[in-house]
Amino acid sequence: MNYQDVLQQDTIDPLAGKRREFVLPDNMIYLDGNSLGAMPIAAYERSRQVTEQQWGLNLIKGWNADDWIDLPTMVGEKIAPLLGAAPGQVICCDSTSVNLFKVLCSAVEMQQGRSVVVSQKDNFPADLYIAEGLSQLGQGDFCELKVFEGSGIEDQLDDTVALLMLTHVNFRTGKLHDIRKLTKAAHDKGILVIWDLAHSTGVLPLSLDEWGVDFAVGCGYKYLNGGPGAPAFIYAAERHHASIRQPLSGWMGHRAPFAFDENYTAAPGVQQFLCGTPPVLSMSVLDASLSVFENVDMQVLRTKSVALGELFIQLIADNDSLGELTLISPKKSSERGSQVALAHPEAYSICQALIERNVIADFRTPDVLRFGFAPLYLSHQDIWKAVHILADVMASKIYSDEKFSRVQKVT
Amino acid sequence: MNYQDVLQQDTIDPLAGKRREFVLPDNMIYLDGNSLGAMPIAAYERSRQVTEQQWGLNLIKGWNADDWIDLPTMVGEKIAPLLGAAPGQVICCDSTSVNLFKVLCSAVEMQQGRSVVVSQKDNFPADLYIAEGLSQLGQGDFCELKVFEGSGIEDQLDDTVALLMLTHVNFRTGKLHDIRKLTKAAHDKGILVIWDLAHSTGVLPLSLDEWGVDFAVGCGYKYLNGGPGAPAFIYAAERHHASIRQPLSGWMGHRAPFAFDENYTAAPGVQQFLCGTPPVLSMSVLDASLSVFENVDMQVLRTKSVALGELFIQLIADNDSLGELTLISPKKSSERGSQVALAHPEAYSICQALIERNVIADFRTPDVLRFGFAPLYLSHQDIWKAVHILADVMASKIYSDEKFSRVQKVT
Numbered sequence: 001m002n003y004q005d006v007l008q009q010d011t012i013d014p015l016a017g018k019r020r021e022f023v024l025p026d027n028m029i030y031l032d033g034n035s036l037g038a039m040p041i042a043a044y045e046r047s048r049q050v051t052e053q054q055w056g057l058n059l060i061k062g063w064n065a066d067d068w069i070d071l072p073t074m075v076g077e078k079i080a081p082l083l084g085a086a087p088g089q090v091i092c093c094d095s096t097s098v099n100l101f102k103v104l105c106s107a108v109e110m111q112q113g114r115s116v117v118v119s120q121k122d123n124f125p126a127d128l129y130i131a132e133g134l135s136q137l138g139q140g141d142f143c144e145l146k147v148f149e150g151s152g153i154e155d156q157l158d159d160t161v162a163l164l165m166l167t168h169v170n171f172r173t174g175k176l177h178d179i180r181k182l183t184k185a186a187h188d189k190g191i192l193v194i195w196d197l198a199h200s201t202g203v204l205p206l207s208l209d210e211w212g213v214d215f216a217v218g219c220g221y222k223y224l225n226g227g228p229g230a231p232a233f234i235y236a237a238e239r240h241h242a243s244i245r246q247p248l249s250g251w252m253g254h255r256a257p258f259a260f261d262e263n264y265t266a267a268p269g270v271q272q273f274l275c276g277t278p279p280v281l282s283m284s285v286l287d288a289s290l291s292v293f294e295n296v297d298m299q300v301l302r303t304k305s306v307a308l309g310e311l312f313i314q315l316i317a318d319n320d321s322l323g324e325l326t327l328i329s330p331k332k333s334s335e336r337g338s339q340v341a342l343a344h345p346e347a348y349s350i351c352q353a354l355i356e357r358n359v360i361a362d363f364r365t366p367d368v369l370r371f372g373f374a375p376l377y378l379s380h381q382d383i384w385k386a387v388h389i390l391a392d393v394m395a396s397k398i399y400s401d402e403k404f405s406r407v408q409k410v411t
Numbered sequence: 412m413n414y415q416d417v418l419q420q421d422t423i424d425p426l427a428g429k430r431r432e433f434v435l436p437d438n439m440i441y442l443d444g445n446s447l448g449a450m451p452i453a454a455y456e457r458s459r460q461v462t463e464q465q466w467g468l469n470l471i472k473g474w475n476a477d478d479w480i481d482l483p484t485m486v487g488e489k490i491a492p493l494l495g496a497a498p499g500q501v502i503c504c505d506s507t508s509v510n511l512f513k514v515l516c517s518a519v520e521m522q523q524g525r526s527v528v529v530s531q532k533d534n535f536p537a538d539l540y541i542a543e544g545l546s547q548l549g550q551g552d553f554c555e556l557k558v559f560e561g562s563g564i565e566d567q568l569d570d571t572v573a574l575l576m577l578t579h580v581n582f583r584t585g586k587l588h589d590i591r592k593l594t595k596a597a598h599d600k601g602i603l604v605i606w607d608l609a610h611s612t613g614v615l616p617l618s619l620d621e622w623g624v625d626f627a628v629g630c631g632y633k634y635l636n637g638g639p640g641a642p643a644f645i646y647a648a649e650r651h652h653a654s655i656r657q658p659l660s661g662w663m664g665h666r667a668p669f670a671f672d673e674n675y676t677a678a679p680g681v682q683q684f685l686c687g688t689p690p691v692l693s694m695s696v697l698d699a700s701l702s703v704f705e706n707v708d709m710q711v712l713r714t715k716s717v718a719l720g721e722l723f724i725q726l727i728a729d730n731d732s733l734g735e736l737t738l739i740s741p742k743k744s745s746e747r748g749s750q751v752a753l754a755h756p757e758a759y760s761i762c763q764a765l766i767e768r769n770v771i772a773d774f775r776t777p778d779v780l781r782f783g784f785a786p787l788y789l790s791h792q793d794i795w796k797a798v799h800i801l802a803d804v805m806a807s808k809i810y811s812d813e814k815f816s817r818v819q820k821v822t
Contacts, residue, residue: 023467023468025467025470028470030470035471036466036470036471036473038470039462039467039470043462044462044463044467047459047462047692048458051450051454051455051638052455054639055447055450056434056436056450056455057434057436059436059439059441059447059449059450059771060443060446060447060771060773061771062447062639063639063821064819064820068639068640069820069821070820094505094509094687095505095661095686095687095688095690096688097659097661097662097686097687098509098659098661098686101659105548109549125662125665125672125673126661126662126687128673128674128675129660129662129665129674130660130661132675133657133659133660133675134658136658137516137548137553138520138549138552138553139552141549141550142548142549227462227466227691227692228466228473228474228479228688228690228691228692229479229688229689229690229691230690231690232687246544247544247545247547247548248508248512248541248544249540249541249544250506250508250509250540250541251508251536251537251540254536258820258821259776260536260775260776262532262536262539263539263543264540264543275506275508276505276506276508276509276537277506277507277508277632277639277640279506279639279640279641279642279693280639280640280693281458281639281640281641281692281693281696282690282691282692285692355472360470360471360472362471364671365670408475409474409475409480409481409669410474410475410479410480410669
């Protein structure tokens with residue numbers, strides 16, 4: 001594909017206008033929206049409003065006057081359509097890890113007589129840590145974590161298993177699980193499933209209700225563009241609401257938080273997953289960021305995501321300088337999320353050399369370069385330019401310069 | 412005391428200049444800093460910087476370039492001197508409720524053979540809810556919550572008790588516990604103590620190290636002025652660090668978060684209380700807010716807090732229109748935090764009438780009016796004016812107007 005063809009793709013891109021809704025530095029090609037989404041202008045404007053107007057002038061009155069108290073529900077309801085979830089099933093709160101803990105506790109308690117939580121060795125480590133922590137609480141009898149290696153998930157499912165805990169998109173390779181199929185297979189054995197949608201929400205079409213999903217958690221700061229460390233969310237299917245019991249029973253999840261009752265009585269529905277006071281500044285900014293999804297068809301978004309990923313893979317394959325980079329993502333777009341991973345022994349240094357050239361990718365240990373494609377603010381031209389800069393870095397071997405081997409705290 | 416005397420107090424107030432570091436609406440008398448602190452100008456400026464400069468332009472590079480990754484530790488170290496804590500013992504993260512859960516889990520696990528958690532019926536309900544949630548997890552055998560009524564705390568302490576969980580300042584009345592004395596009494600019985608410092612931090616001199624405190628949690632959005640729902644903090648005495656084990660073992664508390672190991676290995680020290688990705692916008696703003704405490708002597712702050720409280724109580728007592736209001740806070744300043752509570756059957760409506768007159772207090776069910784005194788931005792004149800407006804509201808009985816009885820979501 002030549003540059004003219006690439007430019008032509010941009011002219012017919014139905015999402016091309018969305019880029020104007022984001023702040024993006026001049027000349028930066030940002031391929032890390034899978035790690036931290038770019039800043040929507042609406043987010044910046046809200047951050048000024050919530051400080052200048054709300055906190056600054058309304059102070060405590062903001063809880064009513066500026067609807068702070070409703071933020072967890074309002075934001076949840078804005079995320080719900082991106083998940084294929086009917087209203088009343090999504091709430092915004094805490095971090096993905098804290099939310100996973102709450103959902104794990106609740107789901108294990110629902111499975112009386114079963115206590116095994118099954119997950120995959122290459123699941124996102126943060127999720128494994130949370131399940132490990134819960135499994136070691138007290139006498140270690142609340143649940144048992146079984147982590148298996150390989151792809152034979154269905155072989156792990158028997159009637160001792162309480163829960164299957166999986167991440168939809170593999171954080172390194174972008175490989176997709178089939179949520180519908182695995183949820184059905186688990187249900188056939190009486191197993192509940194918790195899906196981590198960190199790398200799916202806001203970029204892949206999801207149909208959680210239709211797929212019969214039980215619980216899901218996800219992240220506000222990747223493709224939802226909610227800002228660094230933005231609050232996360234929980235999806236809980238309505239059929240499970242009457243059975244929810246989670247130990248982080250904070251006052252915001254109380255049926256009547258301002259009654260200041262001595263005892264806890266859970267709010268109805270998904271709201272009982274709330275715990276403490278929400279971080280209003282961060283959650284308000286996420287709320288505003290979600291406005292960029294108004295009128296966006298998730299199938300159109302996915303089509304563009306696939307086109308960007310295929311263009312990237314094709315350009316890599318066509319370029320002789322890039323033969324040393326090994327594609328470790330699935331080749332078939334239908335099996336891949338919105339990211340592509342390439343392996344190379346010098347991946348860390350290559351990543352640093354790219355960043356110096358204003359192509360922002362990221363590195364994952366031990367040898368993985370990740371490139372994420374956020375279709376709301378990336379063009380086909382961006383992909384073309386990024387691959388050519390990558391080819392320059394590889395051909396020149398500039399990455400072997402010592403300055404690129406310095407280890408940073410965050411990779 | 413006449414108005415001239417009150418004005419005189421302001422002229423000799425060593426903290427008078429601090430008010431200029433805050434945004435405060437014209438003509439508002441803000442007596443709710445115990446619920447949500449006012450906005451420091453530095454906080455507003457940081458919120459612009461962290462969006463415009465950091466997220467907007469540095470994007471993912473902000474984790475290193477803007478030190479986002481160090482925020483939990485940096486903010487913790489800024490809070491430490493306000494607690495009387497040597498470095499390495501305070502970390503900023505999550506909400507007070509989530510943090511209390513972590514500390515409860517860890518402290519109960521440290522007390523092998525004991526599992527009773529003792530608390531007071533009039534403790535902050537949110538804290539009781541968290542302990543209740545933990546006590547009901549699984550088979551309900553991790554810990555047992557015993558809530559007693561009345562003031563005979565020491566009578567509750569025997570060798571079945573693992574933990575004593577108390578709040579330093581009573582959220583309704585402002586009544587103070589003697590941290591040093593109760594911690595010692597508990598230790599004498601082999602009991603650990605968890606202190607909630609939500610209404611103390613940033614307004615009362617604290618000496619946690621000297622007092623031998625084990626663990627404490629506290630809030631970022633009251634007297635620390637960190638903004639609505641600002642992240643909270645944990646104090647853990649260094650002598651306990653080797654014994655910490657908490658189940659919210661998220662990746663930010665891992666010894667090497669970016670190694671993406673399959674198994675969890677806790678970071679050393681207080682950092683192992685971290686869980687998920689911190690809300691950078693909210694935590695950055697709290698970080699900036701803490702700059703107002705630079706060069707503030709906590710004893711000087713306390714002296715002003717006491718003066719404001721005594722002035723308020725004296726003016727109430729001197730005013731014939733205010734005889735219907737019953738002081739339910741301790742009369743002695745040494746037994747009271749930085750707030751004064753008055754009871755009245757129509758407290759809700761009186762509070763609304765005050766708010767309409769731009770005197771911001773708050774209501775706590777069933778019949779309590781709370782007035783908080785944040786010495787960094789309140790003057791003695793403010794107290795004088797507030798009491799006179801309160802006297803007008805009471806004398807005119809304007810509060811009995813129907814419009815003030817409307818119930819809001821947040822009281």
